Amino acid sequence: MPTRSATTTWSGGLQDGAGRVELSSSKAGSYDVSFPRRAADDAEGVTSPEELIAAAHSACYAMQFSALLGQAGGTDISLDVSADVSLAPDPAGGFRISGIVLHVRGGASGLDAATFAGVAEDAKNSCPVSKALTGTTITLDVQG
Secondary structure (H helix, E strand, O other), X not given: OOOOOOEEEEEOOOOOOEEEEEOOXXXXXXXXXOHHHHOOOOOOOXXXXXXXXXXXXXXXXXXXXXXXXXXXXXXXXXXXXXXXXXXXXXXXXXXXXXXXXXXEEEEEEOOOHHHHHHHHHHHHHHOHHHHHOOOOOEEEEEEO
């Protein structure tokens, strides 16, 4: 299986510095990062590790959920997945990712709502990104 890479260059201190993260494997883009923008309500066009984790988690979850829906007999699968990743002070010092909420809207022909919700939960627990983030509370909000 492949290994994917990203690279960040950084100049300056935490509060006055800035960086740029490049998606090295895909060459899909490079993005500015800044701690003050990371910790602010308005990102002002600057990404953060939390936003990148949200992107990774929503994409991974959508793939895993679609695979499990197919295995359960679902067809005509349509999903809209978003992830909210929260940054908060860590009682032990510094900051931590305090929680992730996966929002799922969609459906699959041939499956009732209870089965859809059960498969959604299974996907949350078996998605590789969810597994990597086991120290974080991951909540699921499903409408199908």
